[in-house]
Amino acid sequence: MAKRTFGNKLGLGFGLTVALTLIMGASSVTALSIVVDAKDDAIREAVDDLGSAEHLTTKAESRISDYRAYLLNGNEEFLNLTAQDREEFLELVVQLRGTLTDPETKALLEAVATTEAQHAAVLQPVIEKRKTITDLQNISQLNATEVGPARETLQKSISALTTKVRADVETARRDSSARATQGIILIIVLGLLAMACGGYIAWRLNRDLRREVGAAVGHIQSSSAELEAAAAQQATGGRDQASAMSEITTTISELLITSRQIAESAQRVSKIAEDTAEAAQTGDATIDQTRASISAIRTQVDQIVQHMLALGEKSQQIGGVVDLVSELAEQTNILAINATIEASGAGEWGRRFAVVAEEIRKLADRTAGSAKEIRALIDDVRGAVNTTVMATEIGAKSVDAGSRQFDDATSSFRRIAQLVATTNDATREIELSTKQQTTAVEQVNVAASDTARVTRETEASAVQTKQTAAHLSTLSGDLLDLVGTGRR
Structure with a gap:
């Protein structure tokens, strides 16, 4: 072909x-x-x-x-x-x-x-x-x-x-x-x-x-011919451009050193901010644990109050039972007196029943006395329970006040942690921006080096283009022969 x-x-x-x-x-x-x-x-x-x-x-x-x-x-x-x-x-x-x-x-x-x-x-x-x-x-x-x-x-x-x-x-x-x-x-x-x-x-x-x-x-x-002349001009311009690119490369190298120093300083600041944030988080965790302990104490105090109140209710129930026993003792005493009166008119058989009625009356008297003693003890228990409930409520209020103070301290630590996090983020952004700037400067430096290299290659290419233009006329004649026109 x-x-x-x-x-x-x-x-x-x-x-x-x-x-x-x-x-x-x-x-x-x-x-x-x-x-x-x-x-x-x-x-x-x-x-x-x-x-x-x-x-x-x-x-x-x-x-x-x-x-x-x-x-x-x-x-x-x-x-x-x-x-x-x-x-x-x-x-x-x-x-x-x-x-x-x-x-x-x-x-x-x-x-x-x-x-x-x-x-x-x-x-x-x-x-x-x-x-x-x-x-x-x-x-x-x-x-x-x-x-x-x-x-x-x-x-x-x-x-x-x-x-x-x-x-x-x-x-x-x-x-x-x-x-x-x-x-x-x-x-x-x-x-x-x-x-x-x-x-x-x-x-x-x-x-x-x-x-x-x-x-x-x-x-x-x-x-x-025009291509040959343009190639000569391009070779001259390439030499001038190569000199200018050398100066640009030197300036970019100095800028790269400065960008790296800024990036190192920003990294140190970011490290300090991270340490501060970690310390704030540790204090926040300690306060959370203390708050949990106070909450547990509050729960136990509430349980003691509930038990004391239940004890008061039980003592009231016992008092009701004691009142019932006292009432039964009084009625039993009255019945024993009535039985003694009836037995006195019943002869020999009534005297035996009177002895039993007398014993029942004595038992009723002892029961009434015991009920009064139990009543006095119940009153003492009620007073002690009321005193304990009041003291427990005062302790619960103190626990609540301490819990609120811990909440305020926790809020302060959290605000400190947020501010430190914000500072850390800003420092990281500065560090990232500086690194990006350093990367960009390095890329520009590489591009400048490539441009200088391309300029040198362009100068060499211009010389080669000048030589190619000299052969182009001969190739055009060969092309005429190839298509069959036979003229140059």
Whole structure:
């Protein structure tokens, strides 16, 4: 390919275009074959419609045979078969209504439905009359003179529908085949036209390319001198730019040293802020623990108060029981005195009972005395409980006051921790910014170094460009020979 002219290369491109065109034609024929298959599928559906239409004839004949058998022998089985045949017939009619598209064919289908309904209307009275006849002697008893014409009309309408559907199938087949053939011819013609157009375009491209390349070579020859002069100026400017970039690199190095010192100072400040924040957090944790201990003490004090109050309630309950015992002792004493009085008038037997009553009265007196002593003890217990509750409440108030003071101290430590965290964040931002600045300065330093290097390379490239421009005129002549113009 390196030794070929552009004309030969374009000729080869034309050959590839022809090959692609042939591939396009083959693909088009394949596509048309698929279209023909789709056409056959459509015709197959039409044939299915034809089969359904012919099936109408079969169902109608089956129904006629069934109701004739019923009219002759009166067997209910044939009557059921007649009804079943009519239902299947009507289902076929509904199916054909959903598939048929031709208006004339649909009209014939509606005529079939109408004649079937008329036939059913004429046949129904005959069937009803046959149900009343138990012994059929002569068919004339049924008066079925109108059934025959209605049946013939139904058969004619079904036959007309079947004929029309068959004609539609044949017409669709012929039309589809004709359209497919026309499509194949059209694609072949388009392929030939594409080949002719490809040849014409290749010829025009070959001619225009030769003209344009010749004109471009002339411009290249005239521009090579200008390129050589520009390369000389670029070499001189590159040397000056290299000197300036050396001074810039020195300044950036000094700035980089300063940025690193700032970053180190900011890092030390950030370390001090972190230590302060850690100490504040430790104090906050200690105060939290103290608060938890005070809360536990408060809980225990509350429990003591509750127990003391419960003890007071129990002492009141015991006092109630003691009052009841005192009342019982007084009543027992009164009963013992009454018993002694009654026993004094009862003689010998009463004296024994009087001794028992006297003992009961003494027991009641001792019980009353014991109740008074218990009452006094309960009063003492109540006083001690009240004193303990008051002292406990005073201690609880002191605990609450201490807890509030610890809360204030905790809030102060938390504010200190927040301020230290804010200071730490600000210091980290300063450190990060300084590091970013240092990175940016380093990148600028690298870029300046790269720029200086590129400047030196540009100077060398300018010298090489000057040499390349000298060879450009010779190469333009070779290009003219390559495209076949034969002039320099």
